Amino acid sequence: MNISSAAKAAGLSVKTVRYYADIGLVKAPARSDAGYRTYDEVSVRKLVFIRRSRAFGFSIEECRELLGLYQDQARTSAEVKRIASKRLEEIEIKQRELQSLHDELAHLVTSCRGDHRPDCPIISYLG
Amino acid sequence: MNISSAAKAAGLSVKTVRYYADIGLVKAPARSDAGYRTYDEVSVRKLVFIRRSRAFGFSIEECRELLGLYQDQARTSAEVKRIASKRLEEIEIKQRELQSLHDELAHLVTSCRGDHRPDCPIISYLG
DNA sequence: CTTGACCTTCCAGTTACAGGAGACCCTATG
DNA sequence: CATAGGGTCTCCTGTAACTGGAAGGTCAAG
Known part of the structure; x- marks a missing residue:
């Protein structure tokens, strides 16, 4: 092969x-x-x-x-479980981080009118 | 400075x-x-x-x-909103991916006894 | 015999920096 | 004044997990 x-x-x-x-x-x-x-x-x-x-x-x-x-x-299955559990924890941490990022950014996006005018809460927040 | x-x-x-x-x-x-x-x-x-x-x-x-x-x-604020919205979508996609990963892995981890015996559903699933 | 699809090795590029070498600069202290 | 310590400079290398490409050897079909 x-x-x-x-x-x-x-x-x-x-x-x-x-x-x-x-x-x-x-x-x-x-x-x-x-x-x-x-x-x-x-x-x-x-x-x-x-x-x-x-x-x-x-x-x-x-x-x-x-x-x-x-x-x-x-x-032993314990050895395997240890690695998988560690990975699971990492996933959960990443999930929490993503969640707060998401909420904050979603808030900014909805509060931005997104029209032709220059004033923008997203930029104001970042600057 | x-x-x-x-x-x-x-x-x-x-x-x-x-x-x-x-x-x-x-x-x-x-x-x-x-x-x-x-x-x-x-x-x-x-x-x-x-x-x-x-x-x-x-x-x-x-x-x-x-x-x-x-x-x-x-x-215009629309230009900014476009980039932020795109990023928000990426975050949401990543969140969904992480969620299914999490659920599957969590299921495997809880179903593994994690003792001294060699049989392990995590390995069985991956192999 | 040639064509085209494989296979090989090796090198460069990707992202967003961090680490370190060797050399220069600046300030404070003895 | 010499020197010791920091800070700064550029340049090179390494990270993770590959992907893309070049140059060249191999294999099966027509």
Whole structure:
């Protein structure tokens, strides 16, 4: 399985798969005679795992850690839960930040008439 | 007023102020004989404007545009409102994304016992 | 045999700065 | 007056997670 097939199967771009190989996250298990990266089902499954973890906003380093736990038969669910909980907390913090930003900006936008005149509460507030 | 005083007055780091000068966002209005950047009240006010705009998540390019509108006596409030509304929409999209992420991850975290055993719904879901 | 789609490596660019090197400047103190 | 400490300058590198592109090798089809 060449890199483009693996990328398609995993739902990633070729560039991204090559990048993951470069940083040692998911290396191609083999190379062809011509030096082409060759992937198998196992590595594709890892790539999918990474894609889904990334979609959850886990960083590459967190993905690396999660992938280690994914492959580790002996790890406890507590180890996984710790990382996921940390990520959940980050999400909640970001949500609160976004909420206050949203409310403040929404207030400014609704209070701005948005007509041809120059006076604007948004600019007044920012300045 | 040297760069560190200006930075302190604007609530920014010296590095950031120098960066804004480099990219032509807020240049120092003058230089001393020794080549030191010299700031005045007007430029400090612009720096504050940028800091507050950045805090609202406006990109540097958006800040550049807003700053242009800020300084433009003839601009209409509609022009400002357009940019702010666009930003507000981006925030709302991000909020919805974060919300579904949050719900899904929260569901996984609560369904994981987080004990010494290896079976873990989080990993099962990601893999 | 050639064409076109693949693949390779390496380099540059993205965002919005931060860190640091090496050199210059300024002020205060001994 | 020398020097010590800060502050400032420019320039280079690094960050996260890739994307785009150049130059060149490979492979299958017609």
